[in-house]
Amino acid sequence: MRLPWRPLSGADWAAVCVLSGGSALALLSLLPEGSPLHVPQFAVGLAGKYLAYAILAVAVDLVWGFAGILTLGHAAFFALGGYAMGMYLMREIGTRGVYGNPNLPDFMVFLSWDHLPWYWYGFSHLPFALLMALLAPGALAGCFGWLAFRSRVSGVYLSIITQALTYALMLAFFRNDMGFGGNNGLTDFKDVAGANLHQPGTRAALLALTALALAFCLLASRAILGSRFGALLVAVRDAESRTRFIGYRPEHIKLLVWVYSALIAGVGGAFYVIQVGIINPGEFAPGNSIEAVIWVAVGGRGTLWGPVLGALLVNLGKTLFTGLLPELWLYALGLLFILTTLFLPRGVAGLWRAAKPAGAAEVTPEMTSADHEAVP
Amino acid sequence: MTAPIGTPATPSSLLYLDAVSVTFDGFRALNKLSLVLAHGEMRAIIGPNGAGKTTMMDVITGKTRPDTGEVAFRGVDLTRMDEPAIARLGIGRKFQKPTVFEHLTVRTNLLLSLKGGRQAFAALFARLTSDEAGRIEAILARTRLAPHANRMAGALSHGQKQWLEIGMLLGQDPELLLVDEPVAGMTDAETMQTADLLRDINRTHSVVVVEHDMAFVRALGVRVTVLHEGSVLAEGSVEQVSANPRVVEVYLGR
Amino acid sequence: MGKEGRCSFLKKRTKKLLFLRSRAVARVSDRRRGALLFFKKEVLALLFLLFISPCHAEDPALAGLRAPDYDSVAATVTDLAAHRHPRARAIITALRDGTLYAPDEGPGLYILGPAGTTDAATGAPVSGLDPDSLSKVQQNNRVRIAVAGALALLDLSAPDAATRREAAEAMVAHPDSGLLPALTTALAQETDPPAHAAMVLARAAALLSSGASGQSQQAQLDAVAALRGEGNQQARAILLGIPNPPPAVRDAARSAIAAIDLQLRLWSVGQGVFYGASLGSVLLIAALGLAITFGVMGVINMAHGELMMIGAYVTWLVQGATTAAWPGQAGLGLALSVPAAFLACGALGIAIERGLIRFLYGRPLETLLATWGLSLVLQQAVRSLFGPTNVSVITPAFMSGAVKLGGIEITLNRLVIIVFAAVVMLALTALLRLTPLGLQMRAVTQNRRMAALMGIRTPRVDALTFGLGSGVAGLAGVAISQIDNVSPNLGQGYIIDSFMVVVFGGVGNLWGTLAGALSLGIANKILEPLAGAVLAKIIVLVLIILFIQRRPRGLFPLRGRAVES
Structure with missing residues (x-):
């Protein structure tokens, strides 16, 4: 008997939908403005932002849904990736800033700094910036995770500590002498890799690239979760101490997925900043991390397509609400948290699963998808 | 970490506990407990609630650090090692409450337990080898779980979970198996099957079984250690210890 | 510009003129000529004034x-x-x-x-x-x-002691040896201690000023000793500026400066400890409620900060009502708002437990999310009801002002809050130790199932525990309304810090919360002068993250077999 529903195929579908949807929007936006199918610029910007958020949601789900670590600080990795990209975009401004200084970004001239801090070296090169958008969140996640998992901090303690982490970073980035633009952050970007950021063509390409990145994250994560490592992850989530007595080190397993998740979040942040056009310390705010968690909760944790759906739905709702009934948005978001946890603990994906025939529970790595047909 | 200790452990002793004490908030869970297990031996540990049976298992597997005393396995000091290190050294443990990975299939449960690589990163690229598949099939057959191989472990009955856990121990192939109340919640028939299975396992492994069920212990037919208030009260065959008046007093109350 | 300001300005100007002149005379270059001309003009004007x-x-x-x-x-x-x-x-x-x-x-x-x-x-x-x-x-x-x-x-010689003291203080700022005889006379007659202290300083300053080079070395040494005894910033400045001191005086001054520096540093540490204790006591009340709900029920209540915020708004409302009825009685309003906030927030807490949290027991992470959602709703509700801006809670007269204790300035509102926190802490300890509810709560903490089997109605205990924790949050709100802005965002500013207290102190008992709150508060305030407020906060957060390595469950963890699982 074949299983009626192969759990991870949802990720493939999500990847296909994201890629085709994103590219379609991008292409349609290039149609002449009078055309009935023309997609306006603001919609392209919004779609790009949502997809970047969806990347963050996948990152959160990887650690929460699959490893049982409720992170309340993933926006930190997202923002770090964003800052790395923002630094490159700042350098790309060159002499077109308000002060026209060829060596220093505007805010440094404003603070009367006379030379570029060492950690800004190299950011005039896009590949270096992209590498840092991965390395910076990865390194932070590595240090933090190594410390936290080694000492077996878990559950709500870990959640609170992750929140403290992003809070501390927020305070740090607010400081002018950190050299990241303080309160105002990095903004006023002109172009990326020589292409004008305000050209419809550039924006369409960026949207398509973001969709591609998300699709890639989905497929890579699906491969990882489908491997023996994925099975170990579920094992650690469900019975951590048991894995220890078999001889595994859960801290290594968690650390690996934690760092991987941070890398993905960093990618999301990079794509976010390039399309939104600003990054400031507010992105580190603890509330942002928790909001990312609710996207995952709404969409359905423990599946890869759920978070993507959740991020799109919640953010679409947020855009509509804040446009039409701004004072009601926080009520709506708050109720969404409450109602989801009370009545929809498995999210939309859970509804979908409940509608399907029984027998196909949860994630199923390696063995199930390896088609053993021995069930009587 | 693995420095041998110069203790009078006999060459034939596999597990060696000497004067081990553990205190929780003033409560003495183990009180100068000493125990020696020979290579290839199967030992049954009995004792009333709170006698320190589970704490003893915790100390051996590294979950609890003893306040004082020596714990050695093949001459290697266990008191400074953590759980994964001890498990890799060759000590497997089955818990009182069956803990299997409920959201994985029976087959995947067994796969994860198989002796071999334990590196997280390597698991990313691990492929199912024919050797592994063969070992899994063998364990499935031995634990009578073959019909359920592709079911989620969480969907198994209580007895089946106990057997899966024993199967995982087999997959781990440790030199020493610590088995905590393996027949709790089993039917009589299942209990006797389990006793057979353990005797079978004992042909190639050393085993420590903690159990309340005297019929089961009798069926095992091995040397019995009686724990009481954290130390050894009596040791000998089932007949010897059940004739011991102190044991009777402890079990039946004063 | 005040009198002194004007004086010093003129002094500086004269000095500058003299300086310019000397430079100009030394090398009259083209560049300097303008300055010299300017100087000449001014001198001519002065001479003209003299002759008329x-x-x-x-x-x-x-x-x-x-x-x-x-x-x-x-x-x-x-x-x-x-x-x-x-x-x-x-x-x-x-x-x-x-x-x-x-x-x-x-x-x-x-x-x-x-x-x-x-x-x-x-x-x-x-x-x-x-x-x-x-x-x-x-x-x-x-x-x-x-x-x-x-x-x-x-x-x-004015009849008013304050005038005499101010006069002496003015002389410290502008020492003049010509005033020495008068100062000595005045000092002999002075009876008011603060005025006397100021005159001692003024006399010492005069003795050590530039015009007093004729003074005996012994007199100068006595002056140095007097300044050393005074031990404040001003005395230090005078000692630092003794013109051409003889070696003995110079050495005495140096050692006096060192002694004063040490003393000042100790006082500043003392001041830091007071500020830290004050911050710590605020954190303590904020965290006590969290510790109760988390310790007993394992519930992380992210809406705790909003309960504090509501407590502060209750204070505002009660005070508004009482001052409307009895104008000028801000203290009465504050006193009444203590029970009012406790009851209001306690009732709200029980409603939250019955309506939301009890459906989520055993799922701590989901509880965290749901209460976060609740916090958003509560925040927005208060914003809709009372507006997004700060409301002003009046500080009663007996809580405003400050007293000086040696070199430490003790602000009364903070002192009152420290006392209030101590009272709340003791009351809670007594409640947990001495009342049947406390006994039941401790029983449920240690072994929920056993407690239930022994006939304790655990749902009722849970509801009351949550109500108690929320009521204490309301009390925290009353305290915070006295030192911080009361706005719908009030809770956000405290929630992370109070969680840090709980994580750091552990939930084994309330003393852990006390230790956590005080060490966090004091560490913050001692680091602040060294590193700045923001950096101090970051350092403390990082230290806690590192501390958790050693003690994953805080200073005073819950122990026992039940906790393991």
């Missing part, structure tokens, strides 16, 4: 004021004050204010006040004078300094 001054003399005590040279004017001013001339204050004040006039011809001095012209020597009104025949008595810097010193000297 009248030169009559009839009252020997006052005649000097009409002398053609400023030195004589200054000396006369000082003499008038030193000899307690009956009209000294009026005349010198008039000179300072530019209302002292002398006739162009003949003797006499007149004060041109708004009420009319008076004779300076007698104070009697005069009339029939031609204002055009009078010229103002002019001042230069020397005169101004002499005037300030003379007025201070007069103040030294």
Whole structure:
């Protein structure tokens, strides 16, 4: 008997939908403005932002849904990736800033700094910036995770500590002498890799690239979760101490997925900043991390397509609400948290699963998808 | 970490506990407990609630650090090692409450337990080898779980979970198996099957079984250690210890 | 610009002129020529002023004021004050204010006040004078300094102790050895301790000032010792600026400065400890409620901060109602708001537990998310009801102001909050130790199932526990309303810190919360002067993250087998 529903195929579908949807929007936006199918610029910007958020949601789900670590600080990795990209975009401004200084970004001239801090070296090169958008969140996640998992901090303690982490970073980035633009952050970007950021063509390409990145994250994560490592992850989530007595080190397993998740979040942040056009310390705010968690909760944790759906739905709702009934948005978001946890603990994906025939529970790595047909 | 200790452990002793004490908030869970297990031996540990049976298992597997005393396995000091290190050294443990990975299939449960690589990163690229598949099939057959191989472990009955856990121990192939109340919640028939299975396992492994069920212990037919208030009260065959008046007093109350 | 400001400005200007001149004379270059010309102009103006001054003399005590040279004017001013001339204050004040006039011809001095012209020597009104025949008595810097010193000297014998003290303090800022005899006399008669202390300082400063080089070395050493005993920033500045001290005095001054530095540093640590204890006590009340709900029920309540915020709004409402009924009774309103906030927030807490949290037991992470959602709703509700801006809660008179304890300034509102926190802490401890509810709560904490089997209605205990924790959050809100802005965002500012307290202190018992709150508060405030407020906060957060490595469950963890699972 074949299983009626192969759990991870949802990720493939999500990847296909994201890629085709994103590219379609991008292409349609290039149609002449009078055309009935023309997609306006603001919609392209919004779609790009949502997809970047969806990347963050996948990152959160990887650690929460699959490893049982409720992170309340993933926006930190997202923002770090964003800052790395923002630094490159700042350098790309060159002499077109308000002060026209060829060596220093505007805010440094404003603070009367006379030379570029060492950690800004190299950011005039896009590949270096992209590498840092991965390395910076990865390194932070590595240090933090190594410390936290080694000492077996878990559950709500870990959640609170992750929140403290992003809070501390927020305070740090607010400081002018950190050299990241303080309160105002990095903004006023002109172009990326020589292409004008305000050209419809550039924006369409960026949207398509973001969709591609998300699709890639989905497929890579699906491969990882489908491997023996994925099975170990579920094992650690469900019975951590048991894995220890078999001889595994859960801290290594968690650390690996934690760092991987941070890398993905960093990618999301990079794509976010390039399309939104600003990054400031507010992105580190603890509330942002928790909001990312609710996207995952709404969409359905423990599946890869759920978070993507959740991020799109919640953010679409947020855009509509804040446009039409701004004072009601926080009520709506708050109720969404409450109602989801009370009545929809498995999210939309859970509804979908409940509608399907029984027998196909949860994630199923390696063995199930390896088609053993021995069930009587 | 693995420095041998110069203790009078006999060459034939596999597990060696000497004067081990553990205190929780003033409560003495183990009180100068000493125990020696020979290579290839199967030992049954009995004792009333709170006698320190589970704490003893915790100390051996590294979950609890003893306040004082020596714990050695093949001459290697266990008191400074953590759980994964001890498990890799060759000590497997089955818990009182069956803990299997409920959201994985029976087959995947067994796969994860198989002796071999334990590196997280390597698991990313691990492929199912024919050797592994063969070992899994063998364990499935031995634990009578073959019909359920592709079911989620969480969907198994209580007895089946106990057997899966024993199967995982087999997959781990440790030199020493610590088995905590393996027949709790089993039917009589299942209990006797389990006793057979353990005797079978004992042909190639050393085993420590903690159990309340005297019929089961009798069926095992091995040397019995009686724990009481954290130390050894009596040791000998089932007949010897059940004739011991102190044991009777402890079990039946004063 | 105040009197002193003006004086110092003029002094600086004179110094600068002299400096410019010396430079100009040294090397008259083209670049300097402009400055030199400017200097010449000013000197000419001064000389011109000197020559037009009248030169009559009839009252020997006052005649000097009409002398053609400023030195004589200054000396006369000082003499008038030193000899307690009956009209000294009026005349010198008039000179300072530019209302002292002398006739162009003949003797006499007149004060041109708004009420009319008076004779300076007698104070009697005069009339029939031609204002055009009078010229103002002019001042230069020397005169101004002499005037300030003379007025201070007069103040030294004023009947009001505060005036005497202020006069002495002015002399510390501008020491003048010429005032030494007067200071010594005044010091001998002084009975008011603060005034006496200020005069000791002033005398020491005068003894060590530039004009006092004729003083015996012993007198200077005594002055250094006096300053050392005073041990404040001002004394340190005087010691630092002794001109050309003999070696013995210099060494004594150096060791005195070192001693003062040590003392000042200790005081600043003491001040840091007080601020830290005050911050810690706020954190303590905020975290106590969390510790109760988390410790007993394992529930992380992210809406705890919002309960505190509501407690602060209750304070505002109650105070508004009481001041409307009994105006001016801000203290009464505050006192009434303590039980009101406790009951309101407690009731709200019970409602939250019954309506939301009880459905989520055993799922701590989901509880965290749901309560976060609740916090958003509560925040927005308060914003809709009372507006997004700060509301002002009045601080009653008995809580405003500060007292000085040695070098530590103790602000009364913070002191009251420390006491309040201690009372809340003790009351909670007593409640947990001595009441049946406390016993039941402890039983449920240690072994929920066993407690249930023994007939404890665990749902009721849960609801009451949550209510208690929420009520304490309300109390925290009352306290915070006295030191912080009351706005819908109030809770957000405290929630992370109070969680840190709980994580750091552990939930084994309330003493852990106390230890956590105080160490966090004090660590923050001690680091603040060294690293700045934001960096201090970051350092503390990082330290906690590292601390958790050693003690994953805080200083005082819950222990026992039940916790393991």
